[in-house]
Amino acid sequence: MMVRITLDMDDVMADTNGKLIDIVLNEFNTNHSREDFRKKSFKELLHPKQQKKLHTYIQQPGFFKNIPVMQGAVETVTELANYYEIYIATAAMEFPNSFREKYDWLQKHFPFIPWNNVVFCGDKSVIASDYLIDDHIKNLVSFRGKGILFSAPQNLKETSYQRVNNWAEIGDLFLPKT
Amino acid sequence: MMVRITLDMDDVMADTNGKLIDIVLNEFNTNHSREDFRKKSFKELLHPKQQKKLHTYIQQPGFFKNIPVMQGAVETVTELANYYEIYIATAAMEFPNSFREKYDWLQKHFPFIPWNNVVFCGDKSVIASDYLIDDHIKNLVSFRGKGILFSAPQNLKETSYQRVNNWAEIGDLFLPKT
8 A cells, every 4th residue: 555645735735824924914004024924923923803804814715716836845746646645635624615716726736636635624633644744733633644744833833743844855755865 | 532433425414316316207208216216226227328417417506405314314413423423524526516515514404513523535545434334335445444334226235344224223333222
């Protein structure tokens, strides 16, 4: 049986945080820079009212449509697919408006991943996979295989999981060196 | 850790076949009765052209909206939820139009199942669960836990899995006798 790697979408394959930072810089009243928001979470830098406002943007139809692909993701996933079974598991149930947009986004940017290998879920404890690469500790905690933490502003202080900072590091970890 | 039972939606929780039979009896030219279609699959009773036509109905927006609940499902799942972790896994990726309709159907008929426990997938080998109750052999074959076959016209000759014919039998199998 091939080894299976399951990938989270938001802030692993898709730069969802980058899109949210754009919204904050363009629409919100803030003195923080783009760099600040890459180093600290919205929870640390925004007022609770602003956090709530940002959440309403995520729930709007269209939000998940035009999120940029994370740098190097397409190239590395293409390579990984030669050696591993690649699955995608995204916590879409929290945002029912996102279903079709997330599906179309994957078809557009990762058309080589078959639809059979895509999972929209809530809790990721239900994912049967050897590895899960995810930016949320809560997903790795409940996951039954080996969890790998993808760096994101809200998890930079976490030390309990093996960490990758970008897609180049995922390649280094999983691809043959030759 | 609580024992986890994962339920398929179509033809286990929802009487999707019943809705398809209604369509065939109302819209198609056929001499077969409702009873015939409960005993044999569409593949056995319909011409290939009719099978293809039926498939176009499934792909139409709205198809998954008003499917009847399988008899006894709500009562038995309500009881099971006292003893087991209940998850739902439905092969929604085949029908991208179905996402929101399936989500809303579950909210309407099974509002006590949290959204975290709902999975839209393709291949069910990705489901981590102790049990899977499903009417499709292919789903049970790839599943890593114990598969239970729910009777449906296309599987009545299968003998390789433990079988349940209805929700009363699921109750008999999983609920305490007292």
